[in-house]
């Protein structure tokens with residue numbers, strides 16, 4: 001055993017004995033605040049509770065979310081769920097980014113209950129993320145669960161880390177996409193999806 005590997009583990013053990021709330025009281029002090037004043041007295045506990053919820057996606061997996069809601073069908077048209085609202089947290093600044101996700105897939109032999117798709121989006125959004133990975137993870141999990149002919153995911157989001165910090169305000173909106181299978185290989189499929197996404201596109 002050498003000290004250089006043992007030391008961080010010891011620090012981590014010491015840290016894990018402290019609650020997020022007590023650590024946040026220290027953060028408030030570091031920021032020049034008085035965590036004992038009336039308005040802040042319960043803020044560290046509220047922060048912990050909020051952040052446990054906002055990162056609850058770490059404690060879920062796709063199988064649990066889908067929970068067997070898979071149905072065998074003879075349906076080979078595109079299934080599309082548009083305008084799924086999401087709120088996530090950028091892993092670089094731990095500030096929110098939020099927007100809409102549009103999901104489509106071409107069934108091979110199975111479809112998933114429609115209400116499950118927003119729940120899959122939430123599961124990945126409630127983790128520290130970057131928009132690109134969030135988009136990919138949604139697409140890959142549907143591919144894994146459904147074995148479809150293809151999956152397309154488009155994500156439109158605005159990032160507080162850009163909007164609030166006064167940097168690159170004009171670039172605070174970003175669009176990412178992930179195209180798998182037929183959506184990657186067939187231009188007509190991809191174009192059909194993108195046209196449906198643009199139809200009565202929201203005020204976003």
Ligand SMILES: [Zn+2]
Pocket residue numbers: 090091092093094095159161162
């Ligand atoms: Zn950021």
